[in-house]
Amino acid sequence: MLAPVHDQRFGLGRTVRLAEPVPLASGQSLDGVAIAYETYGTLAADGSNAILICHALTGDQHVASPNPRTGKPGWWERLVGPGKPIDPAQHFIICSNVLGGCSGTTGPGSMDPTTGRTHAMRFPVITIADMVTVQARLLDHLGVEQLQAVVGGSMGGMQALSWAAQFPERVRAVVAIASAARHSAQNIAFHEVGRQAIMADPRWASGNYTSDDAPAAGLAVARMAAHITYLSEQGLTERFGRRLQNRAALGFGFDAEFQVESYLRHQGLTFTERFDANSYLYITRAMDYFDLAAPHDGLLTTAFAPAATAGTRFALISFTSDWLYPTAESKRIVRALHGAGASTSFCELESPHGHDAFLLDAPEMNRIVAGFLNGLAER
Template sequence: MPDFPAPADPRFGLARRVTLPGPLTLDSGARLSPVDIAYETYGTLAADAGNALLICHALTMDQHVAGPNPRTGKQGWWTRMVGPGRPIDTDRFFVVCANVLGSCMGSSGPASIDPATGCPYGMDFPVITIRDMVRAQAMLLDHLGIGTLAGVVGGSMGGMQALSWAATYPDRVRAAVVIASTARHTAQNIAFHEVGRQAVMADPKWRDGAYYDGDPPAAGLAVARMAAHITYLSEAGLTEKFGRRLQAREQKSFGFDADFQIESYLRYQGLSFTDRFDANSYLYITRAMDYFDLAEEHGGLLANAFRGTATRFCLVSFDTDWLYPTAESRSIVQALNAAGARVSFVELTSPYGHDAFLLDAPELERVVGGFMAADR
């Protein structure tokens, strides 16, 4: 049953939540039951369910990929890509986007109620992986009567899920679009996440994750977001947008207020993030990303993850993305070639760094639209 007001036209999004009995067996060996999954759908499912397409969201995103977000009133995070006549055409595809396991937008996560105690899980929630997120999505699709997906599309952490889908359920995925992503987290990626996690856990209000009956660790989470947000941008983009310009003043204060525009911008990003995201979820999802190593899951050789696959792949990188640089995409392409998979690859030019896939990128729209149009 929908748990949010839904528009009358299904092309523009229907928000729902479902509780599945489970159990869901996780990579850690833990078993989660029940499993709540919040999701949104766009378009109409064909009689044979052959037009379903799954969009996988990034770390701090949610299931409200297009149209008005019923929680915030703002437009969905990928409205430019998803909708009638858009690259992911909801007149053609039945699009599903599910909030990932471990998040705080309606799916099971640390803020959910533990049926064994009647209280929020907090840090008793089991540690999860990207593959666990994919398994939960597969449970949802089974519930919806969807066997095979016309495509799985994702950027950043969503791209990790798309790769994991193709490796874990190769017979269920006809096409996979992987944007600004990687097949495993590097030491640098893990290092940035650890700085963020330590910022959260150093906040006295974190209370070992048991803060749900009081004030959340907003200060620590804000710092974590600030550090992460830097990695989503490029030096050229920061220089163009902010440079060394001062914030609402003519001269330096010779203090520690936000003298520079970039300081003010990062503080705003950090504080606004705390209004919509749960600190414990941030810990769990970043840990899931750090654990992601698709080659490790398949005997240490990435090509093994795709042996014999019939899935078509499209990989896209951006030249100013230093979080998941083009070299990461090329290594995936090489593995796909070694496995004999059908793959296309393009590096796009953008000043926006890693966040380019979320911003105005007409070239990306053409690439994704053209690739998905070939599935006829």
């Protein structure tokens, strides 16, 4: 028996370089954009089973396969994988590294083909919409005309919502978890702390650092500050309280005496081993610029109107202890979707884990996503 010819476009660890330049929201355009992505499962003959997973700020394309750099399991294996709500046995699953990222897709750390140098801070400022534009190019490459669903948490949810606004005819359903339709003043404020930490590191050198002399200290502090926003006060208290790290009494010094300090330092340090400081600047900027209603005279309902007309269905999930993208933001989206007449489901789930809840074990979230996706067959 002849083995079927393997389509080189599909599988793990793939990269495609776009032949056409990508126009950006800023008015600039990017030539020779590379997209690093993975696919799982088989695209149905009628193309009806494609699901795009969008990753969050520091995520990557390795949604359900081990990350080759860290050796850690895929970042959303609780939701995506065999026997999970998004299942390669049933769905054709696509996940790509976002534009501006540092996991293989073109970003500030990539070579600028026009100059032969690293882009660094000469990389154009990008937006969530630009990330989505690039994902749409990837679908063109894969031969996927329409998505059964686009699914994302946090910044991934922003991309999922943008998909509905930018390509309403190409997406039948949107799942946005622990997300928002705009960045609040508080969201921007925390990001600015992170960016300033990076820029204050002398090794940042206006972005012109080399990989073996990167601004790791600044990036670590940025991650530490951000990490706090992913947790809840209750979660931190339960996990660490005021417990001391490897000592019986206060040391009257500035070592990481408290467990929570030690934990944060560890989070900061390990992050610098897998993430690029300039990418962090550019992606946080993209998130801060995000306001889905802005191009529609500030009316979120208008942004969703074409998707509602196209029959796109929406499911939103928030978590009680998420103060980064709180339930009120999800409800604001729900209100706009109702206004647009879109079929909408929404649930606020109980969790003590803060924003990070969407990445952790959440059986109710899985139940909702599975039911929502299965229900797409119903009217």
